[in-house]
Amino acid sequence: MNTTKPDILTILDTRILPGESKEVNFDVANLHTSSPVNVPVIIERAKKPGPVVLFTAGIHGDEVNGVEIVRQLIAKGLNKPKCGTIICIPVINVFGFINLKREFPDGRDLNRVFPGSVDGSLASRVAHKLINEIVPYVDYIIDFHTGGSGRFNAPQIRIVKEHKELNDLAKVFAAPFVLYSKNLNKSFRNTCYKLGKPMLLFEGGKSFHIDESVTNAGVNGAKRLLSHFGMLNIKYKAKPSKKETVFINESRWIRAHFSGMFRASIPISSQVKKGDVLGHITDPYGKLNHEVKATNSGFIINVNEAPIVYQGDALFHISKKLKR
Structure with a gap:
């Protein structure tokens, strides 16, 4: 990949010279009160040329742990590169973030409307602007997500199979797990894939929650990537992961056979054997006590932390x- 960029980088109609720091606004629409909504895009350029790396989070407004990871990259100065350019967008779906909702005010999931349209729905317009005014200027993208409501994801990278560069980058990031998964139609990841922009999608934790171990996994992985690109500021060191990354070709969900009160009895990331008891489903009256058992041997990469579940959950x- 060509990592030599022109001296002047123009993003969202703003010129950023080598060695400059700029905060530009990714504006699409005002609130219904006519109040402006500013989505800050924080750009740091080194004087020395190099790759352009984009860190994004908050595509879903309730996934605050991803926002926290990008916030820490900025707050700690990790976004100030030794060479090249680092672009940070901590909250893409600021409308959902304001309302603590996953979707946009129009009810659409931003991650299902890419590449978007200039005259489409609000979510579609945001997607279009991101794809047309920022993504063309970047070389690599790391997009931070969390698990859904009540479902806690172990820190993991999601990529497609049979893509050598993504596999290599995932090894460098060194999250506890790498899950091979297909690109979803009209997702940010799938659109970038079609554009030839390598993206690592990070999943960790759950919505409406900030977990220190997940945050650390995201920040440390970002440091390893920046070090790999020769971009990590000399003030910082990227430490290798203490555990080897587990690459997962196939996975499955274990579902509830009964409705009731649920309690998991094993921690996330545990390695279990077929038949191991993973949790219990009970009823409020002391009559039901169902053991949830592992259907096969493997690693537990997501745990439902909801206290009440229904059959099939x-x-x-x-x-x-x-x-292997």
């Missing part, structure tokens, strides 16, 4: 086949 995400 996903309780545990377990690896099925590992990459």
